[in-house]
Amino acid sequence: MYVKKLKAFSKWPQSFLGLMSLSLFTFFLFFNMHKEPVRIIALNLPNSAISPDDNLNVYERPDIPDYEYKIRPGNSLSQIFSTLDIPYRDLLRIMEADLNHLRIDTLQPNDVLHIWMDKKGKHLERLELEFSITSKVKYIRLEDGSYHIEEFSIPGDWIKTIIRGEIKGTFSESASFAGLSYNEIESVTRLLKDKINFNRDLRVGDKFDLVRIDQYVEGIPSGENEIQAVRIESRGRYISAYLHDDGNYYDKNGESLQRAFQRYPTIKKYRISSHFKPKRKHPVTGRLRPHNGTDFAVNIGTPVVTTGDGVVLLVKDHPYAGKYLVIAHNKHLKTRYLHNSKIVVREGQRVRRGQLIALSGKTGRVTGPHIHYEMLMRDRPVDPMKAYIPMINEVPKEEMVQFVQSSAAYDVLMNREESSNPV
Ligand SMILES: [Zn+2]
Numbered sequence: 001m002y003v004k005k006l007k008a009f010s011k012w013p014q015s016f017l018g019l020m021s022l023s024l025f026t027f028f029l030f031f032n033m034h035k036e037p038v039r040i041i042a043l044n045l046p047n048s049a050i051s052p053d054d055n056l057n058v059y060e061r062p063d064i065p066d067y068e069y070k071i072r073p074g075n076s077l078s079q080i081f082s083t084l085d086i087p088y089r090d091l092l093r094i095m096e097a098d099l100n101h102l103r104i105d106t107l108q109p110n111d112v113l114h115i116w117m118d119k120k121g122k123h124l125e126r127l128e129l130e131f132s133i134t135s136k137v138k139y140i141r142l143e144d145g146s147y148h149i150e151e152f153s154i155p156g157d158w159i160k161t162i163i164r165g166e167i168k169g170t171f172s173e174s175a176s177f178a179g180l181s182y183n184e185i186e187s188v189t190r191l192l193k194d195k196i197n198f199n200r201d202l203r204v205g206d207k208f209d210l211v212r213i214d215q216y217v218e219g220i221p222s223g224e225n226e227i228q229a230v231r232i233e234s235r236g237r238y239i240s241a242y243l244h245d246d247g248n249y250y251d252k253n254g255e256s257l258q259r260a261f262q263r264y265p266t267i268k269k270y271r272i273s274s275h276f277k278p279k280r281k282h283p284v285t286g287r288l289r290p291h292n293g294t295d296f297a298v299n300i301g302t303p304v305v306t307t308g309d310g311v312v313l314l315v316k317d318h319p320y321a322g323k324y325l326v327i328a329h330n331k332h333l334k335t336r337y338l339h340n341s342k343i344v345v346r347e348g349q350r351v352r353r354g355q356l357i358a359l360s361g362k363t364g365r366v367t368g369p370h371i372h373y374e375m376l377m378r379d380r381p382v383d384p385m386k387a388y389i390p391m392i393n394e395v396p397k398e399e400m401v402q403f404v405q406s407s408a409a410y411d412v413l414m415n416r417e418e419s420s421n422p423v
Contacts, residue, residue: 065114073109090124097147099320103137134222156217167206171198195239207233209414229410242407247332254395261308265373273297276383292381293374300369304358312349322364338372
């Protein structure tokens with residue numbers, strides 16, 4: 001079933017006809033295939049696909065942004081807005097809409113901004129951030145001047161690749177030669193570091209095999225990928241890791257290869273002043289105002305600790321979120337800590353579970369001092385007080401049958417044919 005979803009185009013005079021030649025039209029095509037979830041594919045149609053009716057003196061204006069801008073190193077959104085004479089108030093209201101998502105702070109060089117101004121050219125009507133061909137965020141101006149945020153992601157097609165390699169020199173050299181990126185090599189070594197000593201135990205001729213899935217959109221790799229299984233064969237011994245449905249890696253016996261988390265971002269337990277409520281409605285406007293984290297009522301200066309091992313991904317100062325930081329625990333899991341008075345770690349720093357990362361405060365828009373703590377699983381907020389997944393050390397009993405089946409299937413993929421692998 002094909003359903004085309006077109007934007008509602010506003011009517012514009014014919015003098016804008018010339019604009020049409022400037023751009024291709026991008027439509028989103030929604031369709032269902034088998035039992036897969038809805039997929040969204042960007043489709044570029046040639047100009048000729050739309051032919052305005054000569055009898056009309058108005059026609060549907062194509063959805064061309066007024067500005068398109070590729071982020072360069074050192075750019076900030078406020079700098080770009082001021083160059084374009086967009087009022088600072090609009091920027092603040094965009095930041096307000098972004099409070100529960102904090103996507104603007106993740107903008108990086110080469111990400112693309114699309115900007116639509118209102119008819120008078122005074123206010124920002126719509127802003128789209130394009131993080132990749134599969135990930136977009138839109139901010140749309142409402143009548144009261146605030147913005148509504150929408151996130152889009154395109155699932156694309158995930159294609160399985162088997163990567164095989166043999167140890168010649170160090171593991172890093174051999175893995176890089178086999179086609180693994182620096183980040184992938186690092187995650188594999190960290191994952192298996194308690195099972196094998198990568199400096200001492202490996203010998204020339206030892207083998208490694210990985211199952212990786214790569215994302216494609218219309219045949220183009222998006223750059224997103226995920227290691228699903230890895231196995232190292234060292235002198236007749238197999239060491240392996242398998243990705244389970246919960247986003248964590250486990251060994252052959254279903255035991256977690258990552259250190260468990262602690263529940264609270266504090267040393268002592270404090271009162272929860274506001275719970276995770278993703279569907280919370282604003283009491284006056286009735287608009288959805290999600291609370292994507294858990295709030296702890298604490299005094300200013302209370303130590304804030306990381307709930308798991310990881311790397312400090314971002315340290316930011318936000319008009320509404322205040323001084324906050326993001327920790328990446330693995331490819332799938334992040335935590336955020338908002339409204340601090342002081343942050344004591346820096347971007348790129350490696351941290352251990354329970355390590356002091358900040359002192360609590362009341363920066364940003366708050367009614368009183370508290371810690372707002374969020375957990376993001378594959379960039380979606382989950383209840384950090386209920387998410388059992390990263391707190392456990394092994395695959396839950398009721399999921400074990402499925403885990404054994406899927407790990408066996410990965411083993412089949414990683415097995416080598418005698419003939420293709422002459423000794
Ligand atoms: Zn909160």
